[in-house]
Amino acid sequence: xxxxxxxxxxxxxxxxxxxxxxxxxxxxxxxxxxxxxxxxxxxxxxxxxxxxxxxxxxxxxxxxxxxxxxxxxxxxxxxxxxxxxxxxxxxxxxxxxxxxxxxxxxxxxxxxxxxxxxxxxxxxxxxxxxxxxxxxxxxxxxxxxxxxxxxxxxxxxxxxxxxxxxxxxxxxxxxxxxxx
Amino acid sequence: xxxxxxxxxxxxxxxxxxxxxxxxxxxxxxxxxxxxxxxxxxxxxxxxxxxxxxxxxxxxxxxxxxxxxxxxxxxxxxxxxxxxxxxxxxxxxxxxxxxxxxxxxxxxxxxxxxxxxxxxxxxxxxxxxxxxxxxxxxxxxxxxxxxxxxxxxxxxxxxxxxxxxxxxxxxxxxxxxxxxxxxxxxxxxxxxxxxxxxxxxxxxxxxxxxxxxxxxxxxxxxxxxxxxxxxxxxxxxxxxxxxxxxxxxxxxxxxxxxxxxxxxxxxxxxxxxxxxx
Numbered sequence: 001x002x003x004x005x006x007x008x009x010x011x012x013x014x015x016x017x018x019x020x021x022x023x024x025x026x027x028x029x030x031x032x033x034x035x036x037x038x039x040x041x042x043x044x045x046x047x048x049x050x051x052x053x054x055x056x057x058x059x060x061x062x063x064x065x066x067x068x069x070x071x072x073x074x075x076x077x078x079x080x081x082x083x084x085x086x087x088x089x090x091x092x093x094x095x096x097x098x099x100x101x102x103x104x105x106x107x108x109x110x111x112x113x114x115x116x117x118x119x120x121x122x123x124x125x126x127x128x129x130x131x132x133x134x135x136x137x138x139x140x141x142x143x144x145x146x147x148x149x150x151x152x153x154x155x156x157x158x159x160x161x162x163x164x165x166x167x168x169x170x171x172x173x174x175x176x177x178x179x180x
Numbered sequence: 181x182x183x184x185x186x187x188x189x190x191x192x193x194x195x196x197x198x199x200x201x202x203x204x205x206x207x208x209x210x211x212x213x214x215x216x217x218x219x220x221x222x223x224x225x226x227x228x229x230x231x232x233x234x235x236x237x238x239x240x241x242x243x244x245x246x247x248x249x250x251x252x253x254x255x256x257x258x259x260x261x262x263x264x265x266x267x268x269x270x271x272x273x274x275x276x277x278x279x280x281x282x283x284x285x286x287x288x289x290x291x292x293x294x295x296x297x298x299x300x301x302x303x304x305x306x307x308x309x310x311x312x313x314x315x316x317x318x319x320x321x322x323x324x325x326x327x328x329x330x331x332x333x334x335x336x337x338x339x340x341x342x343x344x345x346x347x348x349x350x351x352x353x354x355x356x357x358x359x360x361x362x363x364x365x366x367x368x369x370x371x372x373x374x375x376x377x378x379x380x381x382x383x384x385x386x387x388x389x390x391x392x393x394x395x396x397x398x399x400x401x402x403x404x405x406x407x408x409x410x411x412x413x414x415x416x417x418x419x420x421x422x423x424x425x426x427x428x429x430x431x432x433x434x435x436x437x438x439x440x441x442x443x444x445x446x447x448x449x450x451x452x453x454x455x456x457x
Contacts, residue, residue: 026205119409175191176191
């Protein structure tokens, strides 16, 4: 399939989109916590992926490559003055319109608690510095290894591990404060 | 006690499990379908809404292209940005003596073009007591800045991408009505205690001493309080978000706002019917 994606074959592009779009969208949302920004950044990722399709390595899983593009796009956004100004006045959650794929248990009370827990975890993640947030989400939300994370972020393997450990500790402390 | 890297401390382990248990946010179906169609067709727009055509596969590069391509791309970007730009704000009505204070500079009401230009940059606008003005982006939306209001307003949404406008109300009231060309765009309004998302409707956002009141004349508006979830507020209802921690309240819209919003919507109906001049 990836060989045909390189040739921009429409059927292969459709399969590629179906395989990776929702995963990239989910990761970007967890990194940014804002629907509008997530939509813009995900669009940018797939725009760049299309443009660079002929450089895709058909022998390798393209997800780390997409993660690199997504992280670079988020990093550019974080560095932008518009983002910093927006964050100054923005609430970090209560983002409109994001539909979360929570498992429905037919128990409204349980579902409400699960949604509240998700909200608190997401809010705590967004309080982490971006340099810690990314390795944490890549490792535990995306299931990437430290080595893959190091490659995707362009950092040393040891640095990826260290950032991940610091992120876990910081998140644990924040979650303790919110009584989760 | 030192922990092995793969066996984090209990608190960190709980954090890890919490992240692993996070669900997958789903993109809005319309947005996803549009992305899929454009991705497969190779017409997905770039990050700044350039709409630059994707290069045909397998094209070889050459030295002269190294010079020409950036220039062509720059031209395309400028053209696409220009085409994507939504209608500019225009001042369509003023009342009272003015002047409006825009980023600390007083601009008289008899200089509407200068006023609209200054506000289009997202500047802070302060309206004196007894004075108001209505700004309209033809076909997209109209906003009334009522007396004694302090607010900021971004440029109207782009035509194809960047279809989001933002506003912030510190004190006073904004009345907003959207038109046909707003379809698919969003307006996000913030006050110190509330966030409001508009996808097409007529509403008022009123910043009062105890909080924010959102009155919805038509359609549905989503309103969030601080860290709370966004809640849909339907036509004819208002939601009050307190700034002292009390739970938001929802009730019927006040008659006065009903009258004011209906008057504004009707006044702007023709201008909001859509299309460029």
